[in-house]
Amino acid sequence: MSSKIEAPRPRSIDRSKLSYVSPSAPKDREVPKPRLIDRSDVEYIRPVLTVLEKNVHSPVTPGVVHFPQFKITPTLEKAANKRIAQYPDDQRRSAVLPLLHEVQHRHGFISPESIEWVAEKLGIAAIKVVEVVTFYPGFRQKAPGKLHFRVCRTLSCAMGGSYELMGKLCELTGIDRGSADTHKDPISVSPCGSYSVEYAECLASCGTAPVCLVNDDFHEGVTPEKAESLITQYES
């Protein structure tokens, strides 16, 4: 190999002969029409496309059928106002977490419209709500299953067999966690949409390990052998 490499000389362009193309397109050229996608067979979950919807990640999962679409109802407004009243008048922003809980409790997950609603309700920029939603593991932006299992994976529970419990739950509900990037997306939903699983950190009941939360219900001493009865208990 030769050690001497010739550097390319910069080409000088003579721009004096260039005439500028006018920005408006010439009449004779055909302007391409925007392609219309036929969405008639797509089931819409959110008919209004908001600014946030384009920017906030909120993928559709099979679990979405179990949760009513986000809607501003008088009961939601009333619950929200009650929460807002807990904080000083000039500190409405404090109600971000309570309001998001109200939404998630009713609708299963935090959708872009609900973020805009919370922001509007509190008189803050939507990004301030988004930053909260994306930080806390307790808020999710996609629908979980109808039964959402949160298995504690921290030390005492892991010693008691919580990893095996998770394996068993996945096996019984048909969830494939092996291929999932659980760091980016901790929740795995079963294809049928009825179940979802997630690891939680210490649920503060280490003495009765392993423990797990099913939606809002707490279960202690759930050894892997009890996984099946845990699921069937909810099916009746």
Add this chain to the structure above:
Amino acid sequence: MSDITYLPGKEPHENEHRLIFKNVDRKGWDPKIRTYLAEGGYEMAMKALKMKPQEVIDEVKASGLRGRGGAGFPTGIKWGFIPPNNTKPVYLICNCDESEPGTFKDRYIVHQDPHQLIEGMVISAYAVGAHVAYIYIREEFPEAAIILEKAIADAKKNGFLGKDIQGSGFDLEIYVHRGAAAYICGEETGLIESLEGKRPYPRIKPPYFPAAIGLYMAPTIVNNVESLCHVVHILRMGGEEYIKLGTPRNSGTRIVCVSGDVKNPGYFEIEVGKVTFQELLYDMCGGPKDGRTLKAVIPGGSSSKILRCNETFQIGRGDDAEEMTFWQLPLDFDTLAAAGSMAGSGGVIVMDDTRRMSWILNNITHFYAHESCGQCTPCREGSTWMKKVSDRIEDGKATPSDVQVLEDIAYQIDGKTVCAFGEASAWPVEAMIDKFRDELVGETSDDNDTRSAERIAQEQFLSSVPQ
């Protein structure tokens, strides 16, 4: 429906001294206000409202009560830090974000005896001059949040909360604020940020000591659930009497939570420093499971440094120095600090000889890597690196020098971060390597290749290019 097995009628162990947990698992007890009032509930709140706030603070100071949330800071002294010429409103926050791995005491208080907490908060709020108080409860206690809100409504109906409590002229409102599953919300300044509706990035101290600049930049007192409950009993017994419980400088009772490899894990309320590890783990918890021996113990939540069961310690200085085996150590703040660990939040996690330390270490580093808030670089990057290196050790792909790398990372985090989470994540790793270095090195091999796949491909390519 939850299937929580409260153990009504389970007798406390004879070594226990129950104050806070008096009603936990008691036969015929329920969390209703009627039950609480029938046993002299809210009498201490009424007594406090007839005293001067400073007298209440003095009583708590005299009791020597130390915070039960983790740091062990004297509660009365903390209350005294509110600036005397303060004109802003003062806030009281109850830290019910119990998320330190191994700790499970606040859960039982809020589920089974919520009025004890509310009474403690009324007294504390009166002492520090707060008219609004918040209970910051972790999101994973949804039922407890409902129980507390019901209890608050009941207390209000009975005139123990709200305007002009029992004609004393003192107003207090308590609100429940639910977190959202982030461990860092337990750190008091992170908690305050979270309560303000932001990401829970802890604030730097100084200047942001909550007692001076806290919630909404106003003086704020943050106390653990158990600490606030102790206030009720201090008023009942009087500070002078309370300090006789436990040992000097480590007064009162505290709840220790034992989990892991013992026959009967559970919670025990003991006089601080009156029970040794021998008594706790053998007499009260039934010892190791059959055919096993105990290997190591984490004494105060996963952030405290691990202790080996066959260790001996020099406790005390100079002439007073005393040699103690692990089994002789009493569970109090000062002895555990002298043994190089801490009493922390009272979560004792026990491991027996079937446990591989690389696996334990791996589990702990995963917790801290997940929970770092990411605000400062040593903690954010360091906790993730520690996780990756410990993954490698656990997978059997590490070289002996990786153990050294892990130790170096831990010491680079320790003391260089905004909040104490840095230490909390580094200490377990430092201690684990210090105490079990041989075992960890034994899981590594000089033959292992720790280069990444990209690096190997790159090196192969470079060696294939003719020079």
